[in-house]
Amino acid sequence: MSQPTKSQNAPQTAIQPTRAQNYAEWYQQVVRAADLAENSPVRGCMVIKPWGYSLWENMQRVLDRMFKQTGHKNAYFPLFIPLSFLEKEAQHVEGFAKECAVVTHHRLQAGIKRDGKPGLIPAGELDEPLVVRPTSETIIGASFAKWVQSYRDLPLLINQWANVVRWEMRTRLFLRTTEFLWQEGHTAHATEAEAQEETRKMLDVYADFAENWMAMPVVKGRKTEGERFPGAVETLSIEAMMQDRKALQGGTSHFLGQNFAKASEIKFLDQAGILQHAWTTSWGVSTRLIGALLMTHADDDGMVVPPRLAPTHVVILPILPKPECAAVVMEACEKLAARLREVSYVGGTLEVEVDRRDLRGGDKMWSWVKKGAPLRVEIGPRDLEQGVVSVSRRDRGVKERTAMSADALVAGVVSLLDEMQQSMFAKAKAHEVANTRSIDDPKEFRAFFTALKPESEGVPTEIHGGFALSRFAMDPMEESKLKDELGVTVRCIPLDGQDDPGQCILSGKPAKRRVVFAKAY
C-alpha cells in the first residue's frame, strides 16, 4: 500500500482516525488538533493550552457564580497535608493511600545521585512527611474545627478552587491526569437533614451546569457502596453518556455524615447547650469536564464547543484574494467585530476574534473548525459587493454557509447561538435516549455489553452497549463479579427512578428498583 499524498488524497475528515475507526485515538487527536492541551515533560501531567484553559475559565466563572448564589464563599487551604491528618479517617486513608505524592525533604544539596553522577540530592528530611493533597477534607476539617464553636457558626459553606494530585497508574489528557484542577466544596451543618439537603442541592447545581451550559444531558443518582467516596456515608453523582456509549462521572456530591467531623473534631454547642459533632458534605467537579465536553460534542472534524462556554463565540475570517482589496475587507471585518462585541450574551458580551494571521484561507478556516468555535463569519470582496457576510455554524457541515446582511447577523446572532446550544443538547439527549434500554433478561443484558468483534491486533472493538436500566438487589459481590466479567458497573441508582419490583438481573433475587448499568471511564 503506497502512502497517499496530501494533494491527491486529502482526508475526508480533519481528524484521523474517525470515532468509528478508533474512538480512543480519535479522542487524543481531537485534544491535539483543537489545541486544548498536550503532554508535559512531567509524567502524567498535562500542559493546558490557552484554548483549553479558557474553556476551564469559563466553566469556573459560571460555576463560581452558582456557588455564590447558593450561599458559598471561596477560601484557600494548603497544598500540603501532614500525614497524620490523612490518617484520622480510616476509610479515607485506605481509599487514597495508594495514590499519594509525599514530600519527605525540604531542601537540595550537592551530592552523588542514585545513578552515581554528581548533582542535587534531597536533604533535610522532614520529621513528618507532607502529603500533596489528593482532596482536602482533612486539612479543611482542621480549620473547620477552629471556626465552629456554636450552632450560630453553622452552616459553614466553603468552596476552594485548587489543584490536586493523585498518583494514578495510567493517565489520559483531561480524563485522568496526575495533577488536575478542580473545585471542592466543603460544608458543615447542625443537622443531618440539612447536610443531606446540601448534598442534593449541589448535585442539582452540577446537573444544571452540565445540561444548560455544557449541553450535556446527565443522570442524577446515588452510588452503590462499592463506588462510594472513601469515608462518605453517601455519594451522589451526575453520569453522562459519551459518544462511545460509555458513562463518564461528571461531578460528585458526598454526604459525609459525622465521619469527618469526628475525625477532625468539628464540634458545636447546640441551642440546648449540648456538645454535638457537625454533619459535613463535600462536592467537586474537575477539568475532567473538558474531556466530557469533548466526548459529548466533538465530531470527526474536531471539537465542537457549546456557545455558552465558548472562549470565542464568533470568528471573523477575512478573505483576501487580491492584495488591493485587503484594506476594504479588513475594515469591514473590524467594523462588524466592533458591532458584535456590543451584543450582550450570557451575562457578558460576545467574544469576537478577527483572524488576521498570515495564513492561507483554508488553513485558517480549518484551524477554527478543529477548535470548535461556534460561528465562523467569512467576509470577502464578493460578499462586500452583495452586501452580505457568509455565516457557518460549527454544528452543521463544514462547507455549509448562509449569506446574510451584517445587520441581520448582529440582530440575530444571539438567537443563532441559542439555537445552536439547544440543538447540541437535543442531539446529545437523543443519543443518550437511543442507547438507553430497560433490560430484564440476563441473556439480553450480557449481549448488550458484549462486542460483536473483540479487540484484535490494534483494531479496537466496535462501539456498543450503552446504559442498561435493570433491576439490582444491591449485592456488592454480584457487582464486583459483573465488573470482572463484562467491565460493567452500576453507574448510579437514579434519583428520579420509581420503585419497580422484580428480579435482580444478576442474581435473580427480589429487587426493588432499576439502576443504571454501563461501562465507565
Added chain:
RNA sequence: CGGGGCGUAGCUCAGUUUGGUAGAGCGCUUGGUUCGGGACCAAGAGGCCGCAGGUUCAAAUCCUGUCGCCCCGACCA
C-alpha cells in the same frame, strides 16, 4: 505491581536482522506560481541516533547496565 513495546530532526517514523560514519514525510524559513480555500515548484535551516560502559580498525546498528516513555491489566474525578 504483572504482561508487551518503544527511545533516531519540532512531529510521525524508516534505517538495526547482514556494523562502514544519518534518511523520508509533515512542520519551519526564503523565493516564485497559485489562492472564496487545508495547493504547487525550487532552495534552505534543523539530529554528537535516551544515557553509561564494553567489543571492534570502525557502533544508530552487536553485548551489558541504566533511565525514561507508551500500550494492555489491577486502581481511579
